[in-house]
Each structure stands twice: as structure tokens, then as C-alpha cells.
Amino acid sequence: MIVVEDLRKRYDGVQALDGVSFEVREGEVFGLLGPNGAGKSTTVRVLVTLTYADEGSASVAGHDVRREQNAVRRTIGYVPQDSGVDQFGTGRENLTLQGRVQGMHGRDLRTRADELLELVGISDAADRIVKNYSGGMRRRLDIALGLMHRPRVLFLDEPTTGLDPEARVAMWDEVSRLARAESLTILLTTHYLEEADQLTDRLAIVSRGKVVVEGTSADLKAGLRGDAVQVELESGAVEDAQRVLAGVGATPEQVLDDRIVVSRVENGGRALPGIISALEGAGIDVASVSVSRPSLDDVYLHFTGRDFGTEDRAA
Amino acid sequence: MTVARHTWFMTVRQARNLMREPIWIVLLLVQPMVWLVLYGQLFRNVTRLGGFGTGSYITFLAPAIVVMNAFFGATWSGMAMINDLDHKVVERFLATPASRISIVLSQIVRSAFTAAIQAVVILLVSLALGVRVHTGALGWLVIIVAGILVNSAFAGISQAIALLTRREATMIAVANFIGLPLLFLSTTMIARPQMPGWMQTAARFNPVDWGVRAAREVVLPGTDWGSVAGHLGLLLALSALTAAWATRTFRAYQRSL
Numbered sequence: 001m002i003v004v005e006d007l008r009k010r011y012d013g014v015q016a017l018d019g020v021s022f023e024v025r026e027g028e029v030f031g032l033l034g035p036n037g038a039g040k041s042t043t044v045r046v047l048v049t050l051t052y053a054d055e056g057s058a059s060v061a062g063h064d065v066r067r068e069q070n071a072v073r074r075t076i077g078y079v080p081q082d083s084g085v086d087q088f089g090t091g092r093e094n095l096t097l098q099g100r101v102q103g104m105h106g107r108d109l110r111t112r113a114d115e116l117l118e119l120v121g122i123s124d125a126a127d128r129i130v131k132n133y134s135g136g137m138r139r140r141l142d143i144a145l146g147l148m149h150r151p152r153v154l155f156l157d158e159p160t161t162g163l164d165p166e167a168r169v170a171m172w173d174e175v176s177r178l179a180r181a182e183s184l185t186i187l188l189t190t191h192y193l194e195e196a197d198q199l200t201d202r203l204a205i206v207s208r209g210k211v212v213v214e215g216t217s218a219d220l221k222a223g224l225r226g227d228a229v230q231v232e233l234e235s236g237a238v239e240d241a242q243r244v245l246a247g248v249g250a251t252p253e254q255v256l257d258d259r260i261v262v263s264r265v266e267n268g269g270r271a272l273p274g275i276i277s278a279l280e281g282a283g284i285d286v287a288s289v290s291v292s293r294p295s296l297d298d299v300y301l302h303f304t305g306r307d308f309g310t311e312d313r314a315a
Numbered sequence: 316m317t318v319a320r321h322t323w324f325m326t327v328r329q330a331r332n333l334m335r336e337p338i339w340i341v342l343l344l345v346q347p348m349v350w351l352v353l354y355g356q357l358f359r360n361v362t363r364l365g366g367f368g369t370g371s372y373i374t375f376l377a378p379a380i381v382v383m384n385a386f387f388g389a390t391w392s393g394m395a396m397i398n399d400l401d402h403k404v405v406e407r408f409l410a411t412p413a414s415r416i417s418i419v420l421s422q423i424v425r426s427a428f429t430a431a432i433q434a435v436v437i438l439l440v441s442l443a444l445g446v447r448v449h450t451g452a453l454g455w456l457v458i459i460v461a462g463i464l465v466n467s468a469f470a471g472i473s474q475a476i477a478l479l480t481r482r483e484a485t486m487i488a489v490a491n492f493i494g495l496p497l498l499f500l501s502t503t504m505i506a507r508p509q510m511p512g513w514m515q516t517a518a519r520f521n522p523v524d525w526g527v528r529a530a531r532e533v534v535l536p537g538t539d540w541g542s543v544a545g546h547l548g549l550l551l552a553l554s555a556l557t558a559a560w561a562t563r564t565f566r567a568y569q570r571s572l
Contacts, residue, residue, distance in 0.1 A: 045572070048410045049409075049410065050406060050409055050410055050572050051572045070412045073410060073411050073412045074412055076410070078407075078410040080403060080406060080407065080410075082402075082403045082406075083402075083403065084402065084403035084404055084406055084407030085402075085404070085407075086328060086332070086399075086402075086404050087402060088332040088335065089328060089331070089332060093328070093331070097324055097325070097328055098407075098411070100320075100321075100324045101321055101324065101408060101411050101412065101413035101414075102411055102412065103412070129335070145407070
């Protein structure tokens with residue numbers, strides 16, 4: 001449904017896209033996951049015809065984003081990161097104008113607006129000025145605007161940024177429901193690992209203008225082969241601990257705060273007793289030990305060699 | 316065809332939003348009356364200098380106030396575009412098949428439409444103050460058209476500047492910079508023979524003065540229709556030119572995204 005091949009783009013001397021490629025199949029929810037500044041929004045802006053790539057090509061529903069711009073624009077709905085609603089109009093007026101520039105009119109225009117107001121749950125506020133909407137209501141209207149002309153593909157750029165955690169979870173339910181109700185293909189960008197994990201069928205991790213890995217969340221995590229074992233040491237005997245761990249088949253991966261050794265083993269639960277007794281036998285004092293299933297954090301770290309949280313904050 | 320329809324939809328949006336601001340409506344209607352009454356009283360005796368073509372200063376002034384008001388309104392018209400750019404309303408339209416030209420044209424049409432409403436208000440107040448338009452209903456129409464054309468000519472410039480600078484502070488500076496000088500370099504408040512020679516020459520190239528001359532010509536006796544048509548024609552050509560410029564700057568804005 002969406003084919004992206006080797007997109008490259010420079011902005012003011014920065015290589016925003018450095019060869020982005022991926023494919024999105026019909027009917028799936030696909031996520032572009034990455035820290036701020038990784039190139040997710042730029043990729044979306046190329047796909048929705050707002051800007052051009054310097055090199056590479058992309059198509060949406062078989063229409064080339066550069067040569068068949070209006071065909072693409074009729075096929076897609078775009079919900080940008082910064083809303084773009086007319087704050088001085090009502091919700092219904094915003095939807096009506098959106099429908100009109102997409103070529104809708106008459107009864108179809110009116111009933112579709114009503115239907116969407118109902119679907120996203122802002123019917124009661126339909127004839128109120130958007131300026132007085134809450135953040136969550138405005139985001140719902142944004143999504144309704146993107147869906148107005150019954151697009152086949154919906155682009156959601158950071159759909160839950162700026163929402164509180166409760167509204168965020170509600171929005172996830174909403175997006176999943178809409179995807180089914182409107183039989184949509186959805187491409188969303190996010191810098192929340194949890195969001196990508198919960199919401200997407202498949203995802204691509206984007207870092208510094210490139211896709212580093214692509215697949216389902218479960219596959220990516222399984223690809224790490226094993227669980228993370230975190231050993232917190234009483235003393236600072238980090239190197240001794242790493243040597244002991246390696247001896248019992250736990251591959252040391254990194255050290256946090258100079259006293260927590262993270263290593264990876266095939267099956268955390270089964271390996272744990274051996275790890276603890278080996279450490280005790282070597283006279284290393286252990287404060288705590290924990291085992292965790294791999295997370296997307298681990299996937300990011302594994303494929304880029306960088307910590308997701310640190311990178312996201314730095315941008 | 317699509318351009319016309321989309322321009323209409325977008326103009327309706329802007330006009331409707333304006334109508335929701337009660338203070339704006341009051342200012343829209345009161346402002347022109349303030350000009351008319353204040354200037355009319357302040358310079359009442361100036362007609363004694365001669366060359367005004369009438370002894371009634373308010374009759375001399377009224378058509379020019381229509382044009383001046385249309386001109387001032389136009390210099391600010393880019394502010395609405397900057398607001399739409401800032402709030403990403405323009406970007407949202409750009410991701411749809413909305414006609415690109417309509418996004419710019421609707422701003423100019425909305426601005427000119429406002430000037431037309433104000434022109435009618437000014438003419439009605441003038442009528443109450445005893446101003447008689449020598450050429451009757453056709454004269455009223457000419458005055459309104461002069462207001463619309465002066466407004467659209469400068470609104471095109473204002474939109475272009477808005478798209479180039481994308482900053483309100485710069486817009487305000489530009490509006491102030493061209494506003495009063497162009498007003499004083501015209502025959503809005505004073506008869507041509509009373510102006511210094513160099514100013515008379517400069518006024519000839521001032522589009523504000525083109526509008527004033529066309530509008531005043533139909534109010535005073537001895538109307539020269541050739542001059543009316545000539546000046547309106549010049550304004551129409553200028554409007555087309557500035558609208559084209561605004562559209563070009565819009566394309567440059569799109570490329571910058």
C-alpha cells in the first residue's frame with residue numbers, strides 16, 4: 001500500500017533522511033518508531049506531498065508521491081503533529097470545509113460529518129468554536145478531519161504527543177477501533193516505545209535518517225535471543241562480576257551507573273539460580289537480581305548501540 | 316472552476332470567523348465614520364484655498380475616505396495569512412487537493428469584500444451628512460469598485476509580504492512604513508493645485524491616488540468618464556499583478572516546506 005525506496009533529503013545542511021526504505025501492506029497499522037529528530041516526520045511529509053525528497057521514490061496506493069500528487073491527496077488522510085484546525089470555526093464547519101476541498105457536497109457531506117462527529121465522540125461539541133475544546137477533543141477532531149473523505153490510508157504524525165497518559169491510552173483504543181471500522185491502512189509515527197508496542201502490527205525503527213530494523217514488535221524482541229538479567233552489585237566489582245557471568249553463559253551487554261551489570265541469557269528463569277550461586281562462590285556481594293523479557297528499548301539499544309531515552313531527550 | 320469554488324469556500328470561512336468577533340464588526344463600521352467626521356470637521360475651511368471643485372469639503376472628502384479606508388484595510392490583510400500559517404491551517408489544506416491559488420486568492424477576496432461593506436457604510440453616512448453623488452447610482456457603484464480595486468491591489472502586496480516574512484512584527488512595520496506616506500502623497504485630503512509640484516508628480520504614480528481620482532470624479536460635477544475608466548483600469552491591472560506576485564511567493568513558501 002505504501003512503498004518507500006531509499007528516500008534522501010537534506011535540510012539546512014542536515015541529512016534528515018539518509019536512505020529510508022520500508023513497505024506497508026494493505027490494512028495494517030504500521031509504526032515508524034524513533035527518537036525526536038530521527039526523520040519520521042520528514043518521511044511522512046514526503047509521503048503526504050507536503051515536501052519533496054532530494055532522492056529516492058515513494059508511492060501510496062500505487063500513486064507516485066511526486067508525479068501524481070492530487071491522486072495521492074485524494075487517497076490519504078493526514079493528521080499532522082500540529083493540529084491545523086481552524087480555531088475560530090466550529091468542529092462541524094472544519095469538517096465541512098475539509099470535505100468540500102476534497103470534492104464532497106450535498107447530503108453526503110452532511111451525513112459524513114455527522115457520522116464522524118459521532119464516531120470520534122464530539123457530537124455534543126460539534127457546533128462549538130474549536131478554541132474552547134480541550135486538548136483531547138481537538139485531537140479527536142484532527143483525526144476526524146483526516147478521515148472526512150473516507151481515505152484508504154491514514155497518516156498519523158505523533159498522534160498522542162501532548163496528551164496525558166489516560167487520554168493516550170484512550171486514543172490507542174480509538175485508533176485501533178477506527179482502523180477496523182474504516183478498513184484503513186495506517187502509518188503512524190511515535191517516539192513512545194509503548195505506543196509502538198501496543199498499537200502497531202509491524203514497525204520500523206528509525207534512527208538518524210535510516211531504518212535500522214523492520215518487523216513485528218514480537219519478532220524484533222524475539223530476535224534478541226534471550227532475556228536481560230540485571231545484577232546490582234553491593235561493591236563496585238564490575239569486571240569480576242562480568243567475568244563470572246560470562247563463565248555461566250550470560251553474555252555481558254552493558255553497565256549502568258557503574259554498579260548494575262546487564263547481560264543476556266537464553267532463558268532467564270532457568271539460568272538465574274546458577275548465576276547467583278556462581279557470583280556467591282566468587283565472593284561478589286549482590287544487592288539484587290532481576291530478569292526481564294526483551295523490550296523495544298533493548299531492541300533499539302541492540303540495533304543502534306545507543307540508549308533510546310538519552311537520544312530522545314538530546315534531540 | 317475548481318479555483319472559483321475553492322476560493323469561495325475559503326472566503327466564506329474567513330468572513331464567518333470575522334463575523335464572530337463583535338468588536339471587529341463595531342470597529343469595521345465605526346472606524347470609517349471617525350475618519351469622515353474628524354477629517355471633515357478639521358479641514359472644513361480648507362476649500363477656501365480653491366481648486367477643490369466644490370465648496371463642501373465633506374463632499375470632496377467622502378469618496379476619498381472610501382479609498383483611504385480600503386487602502387489601510389489592505390495593508391493589514393496579510394495578518395490573517397500569517398495566523399493561518401502559524402496555526403498550520405495552510406499545511407492542512409496543502410495535504411488535500413485544495414486549489415493552491417485559492418488559498419491566496421481567498422485572503423484577497425475576503426479583504427476586498429470587507430472594503431466593499433465599509434464603502435457602503437461610508438456612503439450612507441455621507442448621504443446623511445449631505446453629500447450628493449453627482450452621477451447617482453452609477454457613481455456609487457464606481458466608488459465601491461474603486462475601493463475594492465485599491466484594496467485588492469494592496470492586499471496582494473500584503474499577502475506576498477506575509478508569505479515572504481511570515482512574521483507579524485515585520486508585517487506591522489511594513490504597513491506603517493507605506494501607510495501614511497502613500498496617503499499624504501495623494502489628493503485624499505487636499506486638492507491637487509494646493510500640493511507642492513513634486514508631490515503632484517509623485518501622486519501620479521500612487522495607486523491610492525488613482526482610486527481617489529476615479530471615486531471623486533463621479534461625485535463632483537463635470538465627470539470625465541475617460542479618467543474614471545483609465546484609473547480603474549490601471550488599478551485592475553495592478554491587482555492582477557500583485558495577486559500574481561502573491562501566488563508566486565506562495566509557491567516559494569511551498570518549496571521551503
